[in-house]
Amino acid sequence: MMPVDEAIERVFRKLPKLGSEAVPLARAHRRVLAQPLVARHSQPPFDASAMDGYAVRAAEVLPGRPLKLAGTSQAGARFVGMMEHGQCVRIFTGAPLPIGADAVIMQEEATAKGNQISFEKTPPVGQSVRKQGFDFKRGAELLPAGVALTPAMLNLAASANHPTLTVTRRPRIAVLATGDELVAPGTTLGPDQIIASNSYGLIPLLAPWAEQVNDLGIVADDKDKLEAALLGAFDQGVDMLVTTGGASVGERDYVQEVLRDLGVEVDFWKLRMRPGKPLMFGTRGKTLVFGLPGNPVSALVTATVILKPALRALTGHIDPFWPRIGVPTLLGLPPNGPRRHFMRATLSRNDIGFLQVEPIFETDSSHSTSLALADALIVVPEDSPGVPPGEIVDVIPLSWG
Numbered sequence: 063m064m065p066v067d068e069a070i071e072r073v074f075r076k077l078p079k080l081g082s083e084a085v086p087l088a089r090a091h092r093r094v095l096a097q098p099l100v101a102r103h104s105q106p107p108f109d110a111s112a113m114d115g116y117a118v119r120a121a122e123v124l125p126g127r128p129l130k131l132a133g134t135s136q137a138g139a140r141f142v143g144m145m146e147h148g149q150c151v152r153i154f155t156g157a158p159l160p161i162g163a164d165a166v167i168m169q170e171e172a173t174a175k176g177n178q179i180s181f182e183k184t185p186p187v188g189q190s191v192r193k194q195g196f197d198f199k200r201g202a203e204l205l206p207a208g209v210a211l212t213p214a215m216l217n218l219a220a221s222a223n224h225p226t227l228t229v230t231r232r233p234r235i236a237v238l239a240t241g242d243e244l245v246a247p248g249t250t251l252g253p254d255q256i257i258a259s260n261s262y263g264l265i266p267l268l269a270p271w272a273e274q275v276n277d278l279g280i281v282a283d284d285k286d287k288l289e290a291a292l293l294g295a296f297d298q299g300v301d302m303l304v305t306t307g308g309a310s311v312g313e314r315d316y317v318q319e320v321l322r323d324l325g326v327e328v329d330f331w332k333l334r335m336r337p338g339k340p341l342m343f344g345t346r347g348k349t350l351v352f353g354l355p356g357n358p359v360s361a362l363v364t365a366t367v368i369l370k371p372a373l374r375a376l377t378g379h380i381d382p383f384w385p386r387i388g389v390p391t392l393l394g395l396p397p398n399g400p401r402r403h404f405m406r407a408t409l410s411r412n413d414i415g416f417l418q419v420e421p422i423f424e425t426d427s428s429h430s431t432s433l434a435l436a437d438a439l440i441v442v443p444e445d446s447p448g449v450p451p452g453e454i455v456d457v458i459p460l461s462w463g
């Protein structure tokens with residue numbers, strides 16, 4: 063059985079390069095920058111006022127010595143010409159500072175009598191002035207490649223005058239459920255049947271990093287049918303194929319055999335993790351192939367721990383991994399065996415508002431209720447002797463990414 067970290071490394075080594083594409087800003091949210099974002103001009107493009115008030119020469123402002131109003135500078139319509147000695151200019155937030163002015167006094171600190179404006183005290187040079195290039199300068203690297211674009215980053219990209227951004231391409235993924243017993247939700251269950259649920263959790267889990275996720279539906283445990291469905295997916299040219307079920311050692315667990323027959327080179331099968339031991343990974347040309355276990359909790363936990371980092375690395379994220387958060391556990395944890403345990407848990411706040419985690423002791427990998435109520439996984443190391451209550455444990459929030 064392969065350690066989890068080694069499995070992730072092996073997957074990372076097999077990731078193909080997907081390249082990049084230009085997308086309009088309005089469609090770039092959450093996409094990953096493929097190259098650094100460089101400012102195409104300076105911001106602000108001119109010295110600008112930070113307040114509604116009066117532009118002045120700081121040294122000329124003295125109590126009891128009014129300045130003469132010479133005109134107005136509006137955002138979008140500057141004061142033309144030079145502000146002479148003894149003058150001031152009415153100015154509004156964001157408007158260009160007139161030539162000759164070196165400070166702005168907000169209007170609440172001024173008294174106007176006709177065109178004579180008096181002030182209470184001399185301002186420091188530069189008061190309420192945003193210097194040209196204060197936010198960023200032309201040619202500056204504003205964002206590195208590999209960041210997932212947030213709303214604030216898109217705002218920055220727009221203000222740096224980029225109508226389109228070069229982002230990484232995303233993979234096309236196909237998801238297939240296997241099992242004779244499976245029927246679609248909404249079906250009246252016959253004897254021995256169960257509802258196929260895995261794809262409904264997996265598809266939205268993978269979708270944020272995918273160009274497209276195709277649901278290939280349910281295929282029976284029949285070698286020919288399985289072969290036809292898998293071959294269909296390869297022929298569509300998907301970048302990643304994800305199956306669930308039929309991954310273990312049962313008589314009808316054909317998935318691995320059929321994948322090998324179709325030319326998939328299996329890299330590993332069986333991980334030292336729980337849930338999710340019978341996870342298979344292989345490649346066929348550039349297509350990544352993951353055979354996930356059929357138990358719903360195993361399928362979703364392996365997707366969270368292995369597939370999500372793989373997809374983030376494939377799409378060029380600087381940080382493919384989940385944030386490591388140390389949180390005290392409200393309850394003690396029992397000793398662990400040789401498999402790393404990703405234990406269902408809930409996060410909450412203690413009475414002074416700090417984060418704490420409460421383990422859910424249900425460990426059966428078919429128990430989907432407990433996973434649905436969990437919002438985190440506690441990472442319990444291999445062969446852990448157990449953890450007393452109050453100790454800090456390593457937590458993966460399920461909402462990460």
Ligand SMILES: Nc1nc2c(c(=O)[nH]1)N[C@H]1C(S)=C(S)[C@@H](COP(=O)(O)OP(=O)(O)OC[C@H]3O[C@@H](n4cnc5c(N)ncnc54)[C@H](O)[C@@H]3O)O[C@H]1N2
Binds near residue numbers: 241308358
């Ligand atoms: N002798 C052994 N038996 C098992 C082992 C083992 O090492 N030796 N491993 C166990 C572990 S751990 C897991 S996990 C499961 C994984 O088995 P498979 O991947 O072959 O999955 P199936 O047998 O096809 O299904 C298991 C379970 O999940 C249900 N299932 C399958 N697909 C779906 C779906 N799309 N939606 C909802 N539920 C699904 C299926 O009906 C079964 O109940 O093997 C253990 N056995």
Ligand code: MOO
Binds near residue numbers: 336340357359427
């Ligand atoms: O790995 Mo299985 O997922 O433990 O039940």
